[in-house]
Amino acid sequence: MVTKVVMPKLSLTMKEGTVGKWYKQEGETVEKDEPIVEVISEKATYDLEAPATGILRKILIEEGVDAPVNAVLAVITAPDEPFSETEIITEAPPSFEEKEKRILASPAAKRLAKEHGVDLSLVKGSGPEGRVVEEDIKKFIEETSVLTPKVKEIIQLSGFRKISAERVSTSFKTAPHSTLMMTVDVSNATKLHEALQVSYTAIIVRATAKALRGHPIINSTMEGDRIKIYEDVNVGLAVATENGLVVPVIRNADKKPLKEIDTTIRELTEKARQGKLAKEDITGGTFTISNLGMYDVESFTPIINPPEAAILGIGKITEKPIIINGNVVAKPMMTLSLSYDHRIVDGAPAADFLRNIKQRIEQARELENES
C-alpha cells in the first residue's frame, strides 16, 4: 500500500512547517509509529511518526525546506511496490481548511477557555469522542499556571495614564521616528549658568527657540496631509510628576530674555509637581524638550509629542577629554538627541537644525546679548 507522510498540523494556526532532520533514509525499513522525521513549526518541534510500516521509498521534501500543512513529505510503500511519483507530486495538497478537524468542546468548556485565553487545540478532552469539557480546561489552566509568572497586581489604564498611553502609541505608530545625536561643548553655557544663576534647561530652551526661528519647518505640526508651520515659537518642557508626564509650555520662548525663561520654567515646573497646571499652561506647544540629564542619561531616543514635528532630548553634562590642537583638554560635554518626524523633515535639515542649537549653546555668552 502506498502511504503518504504529510506535514502535520501542530496547532490551530499552523499553515506550514519546516522539515528538520530525516531520521530515516530512502530505502530504509520503517515501523509504524516510529519517529521518521523532525517537523518544526512556529511553536514547537515535533518528531513525526511513520503512519505505516514499510519501506521509506521516496523523500519529497528535503531537510530545511518549508512545506504547507498536508503537503506530502515522503512515501512509504511495501518492498518493490510500484507507485507513481509524478502522480503524488502533482496532486495538490488538500487545503488544510477542508481537513481541519473540528475540536469537540462543550459550550461551558469553550466559555472558560475564552475567558482564560486557552487554545482549545492544546487541551486533551476527557469527554466522549475526546470532547473537551469544563474540567479539562480547569486542569489545563492549573497545569499551565505554574509556567506563567505569578501576577502581583493588575493596573487598569485609566484617566491620565490612558490618554498618555494612547498619545505615545499614536505618535510612535504614525510618525516615522529618526533620532540624531550630537555632542555639545557646554563650557560657555556653564559660565552663563553660574553668572546669571539660570538653569541649563533655560539656556537650552532659549537656544532651541532661537534655532526654531531659523528652521520654521521644525516648528510645525502634521494634521492629515497638511503640515502647519507656526509663527509663534512655544516650547514645551516634559516634566515628570507623580501622576505621569506633563508638558507645560513656555510661550514665545524665542522672544523672552533668558532670565524670564528661567523664571517661567521654575514656575511651571513647580505648578506641574503640585498638579496645578491650568489648561493654558499646557496647550499651544509647537516643539518639546525632554531633559533626562539629571538621571545620568547620556543620550536617548525621545518619542515625539504628537502632532509636533520633533522633540529634543537632553543628556547629562559630563567632563570629557577633548582634543584641541593635539592637546587633550577636559571639557564639560552634553549630548543632544533630536527625534524628528521623517514625514515632515528629512535628515539633512534636521541635522542642520540640531547643529544650529549646538552652535548657539556653545556660543552661550552671545545668547544674552541677542534678543
Place this chain on the structure above:
Amino acid sequence: MRKITYRDALREALREEMKRDPTVFLLGEDIGKYWGGAFKVTEGLAEEFGEERVRDTPISENAIIGTAVGAAITGTCPVAEIMFGDLTALAMDQIANQAAKIRYMFGAQAKCPMVIRTPFGAGVNIASHHSQSLEAWFMHTPGLHVAVPSTPYDAKGLLKTAIRGNNPTVFCEHKLLYPIEGEVPEQEYTIPFGKADTKREGEDVTIVATLYMVHKALNAAKQLEKENAINAEIIDPRTLTPLDTQAIIKSVKKTGRLIIVTEDCKTAGVSAEIAAIAAEHAVDYLDAPIKRVAEPDTPIPFSPPLEQYVIPNEKTIIKALKEVLQTW
C-alpha cells in the same frame, strides 16, 4: 410535623377555601356524597357543605367546564374536576377558546377565576384513554395557568393559590401521587405560582422533574450519590405556567448539566420547553448535551410490561444521568 396524603392535602385546601369564601363551589362527575370522587379527593365535602356547593354532574366534560366558565364570569369561583386528564379533550373548546381567552377578549372587564382539577399519568394499567400526561397542551395555550404539584405540601399550597387567583388554572394531579404522604403544616399557607422548589441540592447535574417523576428522580439521585458519589440537584417547577425559568437557569449555571424528567411524550413536550430555555439562556454553561427522559411518542400501552417500558423510571433516569456525566 404531621404527615398527610396528597389526597387529604387537596381536600384540606378545598375545605379551607370553601369555608373562607362562600362563592367557591365544586362540580364534577361522582364527586358528591355517593362516591366522593373517583380518587376520593372530595370525600365528605358534600356532607359538610351540601349538594349545592359540591355538585354531581352528568357525564359531559364539555358541560362541566362550560358551566364553570359561566359561573366564573358571573362572580363565583368554581373548582371543576375532570375525572381523567385525558377527558379534558372533550372540553377543550371551553378550556382553550373560552376560559383562557375571556379576560383578554373583554379587556379584563370580565374574568374567569376557575380551577380545573384533573389527574394525569400512567402506571395503573388503565390503557391509553386514561393514562396520558397532557400538561403541555395547556402550557401551549396562553391565558391558562398550569400547576403540577408533586407533594402533599405543594398540592395544598398551590390549590389554595389557584382558587384565589383571577385566572383559569389547570391543576394537574397524578393518579399515583394521591396516596403519597408528606409533611403539611396545620397552619394556613399558600404557595405562589411561578416559584420552583429545589427538592434536592446538588452540584454535579441538574434534574428538572415534575409530578410523579420528582419522586423517581429523588430515588435515582439517592442511588447515584450512594454508588457514584454524584450529587444531583432536583428542581421542581411546581407550576409550568408561569414557569420559574430563573431557577432552572441558575441551577444549570451551577452544575453545567441538565436532564429533564417528565411523564408526557417527548416531542413538543414539557421537557422540550425546559430544554429550549436552558439552551437559550445558559448554553455557555452547559458541559454536556441536554437529555430528556420522557415517554416515547406512543399511546400508553394496556399491556403492563409495555406500559412499564414506556414510563420513565429510576433506571432510565440513571442511564441519562450517566450519559451526561460521561464518567462511565
